[in-house]
Amino acid sequence: MxxxxxxxxxxxxxxxxxxxxxxxxxxxxxxxxxxxxxxxxxxxxxxxxxxxxxxxxxxxxxxxxxxxxxxxxxxxxxxxxxxxxxxxxxxxxxxxxxxxxxxxxxxxxxxxxxxxxxxxxxxxxxxIQVTGIREQSSQIEIRVPNKIGTLPKIAQIISDRNTNISSVFLYPSKEDQSERVIVLRVQTMNPMPIIDELKKQGYHVIWPNLPGMSE
The missing domain is CATH 3.10.580.10 (CBS-domain)
Structure with a gap:
């Protein structure tokens, strides 16, 4: 912008x-x-x-x-x-x-x-507008290796569940500078199916990380 x-x-x-x-x-x-x-x-x-x-x-x-x-x-x-x-x-x-x-x-x-x-x-x-925070949406944060092609693969997982992405941000991981944290805001109030599939495919979802949720 x-x-x-x-x-x-x-x-x-x-x-x-x-x-x-x-x-x-x-x-x-x-x-x-x-x-x-x-x-x-x-x-x-x-x-x-x-x-x-x-x-x-x-x-x-x-x-x-x-x-x-x-x-x-x-x-x-x-x-x-x-x-x-x-x-x-x-x-x-x-x-x-x-x-x-x-x-x-x-x-x-x-x-x-x-x-x-x-x-x-x-x-x-x-x-505030760019983040899409005023839309009905959910935030997902994923720690990933800083490798080419990672973001499109994650976007495909979300697309396969007929969910739009409102915004995407990336920042260096504090734990490991060779990794990035992808912050996604997705247009659903129930992100659990997406989170479950991300974890199934080996991605490290760091948010949401609620009690009882499997790593």
């Missing part, structure tokens, strides 16, 4: 010369946490977050304190330069940016002009 499929296109912006007070008002009115700062050509020159404002004026909600700070221009507190994304970037790359740089919002630009923003919330919601 790419950024343009999940980004918000209706973006509220301000200029570097606008006051901190204006940003605070917009953040509260629209229940947002970030405002891209753009120049007259719609190019991103900075970004301001609710945390930036709190850091600049930690007692702005106290009676009549720091009012002079609210009159300062946003260019005095905005973060710059800004990490941006392209609409054709993959969302997992953006998630990596959030983690590596400890940020929660990335403006999306095309031809150097702002066209949207993508936030941590957008990425989290997309992950």
């Amino acid at each position: 790419i950024v343009e499929e999940v980004m918000s296109r209706d973006v509220i912006t301000l200029s570097p010369q606008d006051k901190i007070e204006s940003a605070l008002k917009l953040l509260n009115e629209h229940h947002i946490r970030h405002i891209p700062i753009t120049d007259e050509e719609d190019q991103v020159v900075g970004i301001v977050s609710d945390r930036d404002i709190r850091d600049a004026a930690p007692s702005i909600l106290a009676a009549e304190q720091n009012l002079d700070i609210l009159e300062s221009p946003l260019q005095s507190i905005m973060s710059s330069p800004v990490i941006t994304a392209h609409p054709l970037d993959f969302i997992e790359d953006i998630a990596s940016l959030f983690y590596d740089y400890e940020i929660a919002c990335v403006p999306v630009t095309h031809a150097n002009k702002l066209i949207g923003v993508v936030t941590e919330k957008d990425i989290l919601y997309t992950l």
Whole structure:
């Protein structure tokens, strides 16, 4: 999935010369946490977050304190330069940016002009969709050798039982780096026939592993 499929296109912006007070008002009115700062050509020159404002004026909600700070221009507190994304970037790359740089919002630009923003919330919601967790389904986790052709064989077992796969994830096994854990979400509320067949064919099902279930 790419950024343009999940980004918000209706973006509220301000200029570097606008006051901190204006940003605070917009953040509260629209229940947002970030405002891209753009120049007259719609190019991103900075970004301001609710945390930036709190850091600049930690007692702005106290009676009549720091009012002079609210009159300062946003260019005095905005973060710059800004990490941006392209609409054709993959969302997992953006998630990596959030983690590596400890940020929660990335403006999306095309031809150097702002066209949207993508936030941590957008990425989290997309992950929920990708996993298929909101569908009626069951999760199965299988530890397998990291060998070519393993996944198609497992998929065939599931297909033979007239069951669709909602999502597939793989990650390295903590027990053995030469193995992988395949996480499947299958469209059935009774995965036991599939689990029994997987075990019959020698696969190590690690979830579900309920009391009374045979290895």
